[in-house]
Amino acid sequence: YMDGQDVYAQNEEQLAIFRRRQVGLIYQFYNLIPVLNVTENITLPVLMDGRKVNEERFNELISTLKLNGRENYLPNQLSGGQQQRVSIGRALMNAPAVVLADEPTGNLDSKNSQEIVELLKLSNKKYNQTIIVITHDENIALQAERIIAIEDGKITRDEVIKR
Template sequence: MEILKVDNLYKTYGRDENLVKALDGVSFSVEKGEFVVIIGPSGSGKSTLLHMLGGVDTPTSGHVYVDGKDVYAQDPEQLAIFRRRQVGLIYQFYNLIPVLNVVENITLPVLMDNRQVNQERLHELLQTLNLTDRAEHLPNQLSGGQQQRVSIGRALINAPAIVLADEPTGNLDSKNGQYIVELLKLSNKKYHQTLIIITHDENIALQADRIISIEDGRISKDEVIRR
């Protein structure tokens, strides 16, 4: 079943001689439950692409369909709710709210919805992420690996259909990095979530179902490794 479809996506910055094409006509689709890795040199446009998929940046032209729904046809309020419920975003630099503790950071998307936090799910997540004894800590009291686990928790709390990760291990040592990847893969298998990761790490790339290579804003290679 097709969960994500990208149709002729363009993103440009500046104009005239300063025109930069970050994305230059990208089209592809992803099946539900697929584990996709996006690779490419820096400045190739892969981060821009990921942000488009997550609904945090706006394309110059083209469409992104999630579950058959045109993401950028929604008004800002609907788009925010889409980000809140349908996708989970993980950044290289964690991007946690410094004044909120671990539990509050993780449950942020639920709290914004003014819903009750499912305590069972929260405990399961904390346990899985190995953060149970850090629940009340503030981000600046945590190590890099722990902070990244918090941001993964935040991405997963709403059980989104798609998890997007932008170099989640780029700022971590290899041991912590592998742990993060295992966690993401576990979630991918257990909840049948679609997982898209940008990485420079060959080890991670080789664990994926499919590798998409991006160069100069275009897909240069799209290979399925396993099915």
């Protein structure tokens, strides 16, 4: 069960809709669409769902992600950190219950990496989202509330971090 729904009882179409609405994905390599600008890349999940963009949420994301004034920029006009923030905006646009972040800082310098981690923490606190970060970076992992280490398909560590 997730968000009160039995995901095993859903057909393929229902699962696709469920994933699009309830799971946000952040990729190491951003996966932005090169011909779409910042606004279009961020709002794509909403538009694919045939829904109207919540302008208030969009503007809040743009501000939180420090992308003000870049709404019409194409991905190739942005730095790596800015591209990753667009990717995060796209993942958060639908206000999903769960965000899966696959090496979200893998292509970034330490300053941008820390900014991305802080954005994910903020999203967890502000929107009560579950954030699952897949990383090989121990410094990133140590900032989580819980660490689960997997080696050769087996859980080798499961630790709640006391702060």
